[in-house]
């Protein structure tokens with residue numbers, strides 16, 4: 001009854017927020033961070049995803065993000081992303097707050113998206129802050145204005161989250177009737193504090209639910225794409241009791 005319960009809750013809700021993590025994109029081919037095949041299993045995040053690594057170990061930092069950016073070209077949003085875009089178009093959700101930096105929600109057609117950890121497809125100069133084309137970073141260029149180091153607009157460990165995305169997510173989550181958390185281990189602060197701010201129903205869709213399940217009203221174990229397709233089926237043909 002889990003997918004049908006969620007579909008019923010969605011139909012009853014006036015305001016539904018979806019919070020996504022890297023598990024939302026693994027079915028597109030992009031690894032997550034902390035699973036067996038995740039980025040952080042072979043790479044220590046302190047060496048590539050901190051301000052210190054940008055300043056003191058720039059070549060490694062740049063190579064890591066160049067590789068992530070290049071690999072995005074080989075992948076595309078999957079059925080689960082498309083379902084979420086469709087839900088927005090049908091008025092079933094008010095906002096996707098995402099930790100993902102791949103822009104797949106927007107590529108699939110979602111407009112209401114708050115990028116809590118920024119993205120890796122836009123670039124700025126670490127020194128003067130000016131935006132530059134993605135190609136400059138991929139081609140190892142320095143800042144055209146001040147010769148500073150270029151970087152993606154991603155939130156590195158130790159950096160604060162984009163204020164607008166954070167405030168928007170917080171406001172929506174506090175007013176939501178329903179929050180659906182998809183594909184995240186909820187290990188990273190401060191995003192892992194967001195579900196607890198929800199006063200409505202709280203749902204967790206994840207492959208591995210062991211660590212987080214007791215904090216949720218409903219837990220659905222499975223892949224995002226399969227579970228969303230199942231929920232979507234019930235949304236379109238609700239069970240009448």
Ligand code: BV8
Pocket residue numbers: 020021022023024026027032033034035038049099100101117154155156157158159160161182183184185186187188189190205206207208222223224225
């Ligand atoms: C901050 C870079 C205030 C971007 C990322 C000790 C020392 C230093 C710092 C800290 C510390 N303790 C706490 C901190 C704070 C730190 C933090 O939380 N660290 C943790 C990890 C210990 N946080 C910060 O630094 C944040 N900023 O606190 O600012 C501040 C500032 C200055 C001084 C003081 C305070 C900034 C956080 C930025 C994080 N950036 N990486 C990049 O390269 O992409 S982290 C990385 O984790 C990604 O960005 C990602 O978005 C994020 C969250 O990960 P998840 O999405 O949850 O991915 P994960 O792999 O963990 O889980 C995936 C799940 O999906 C799994 O459960 C899996 O089973 C499931 N799954 C897989 N496939 C599927 C699936 N489920 C369903 N379907 C599937 N198909």
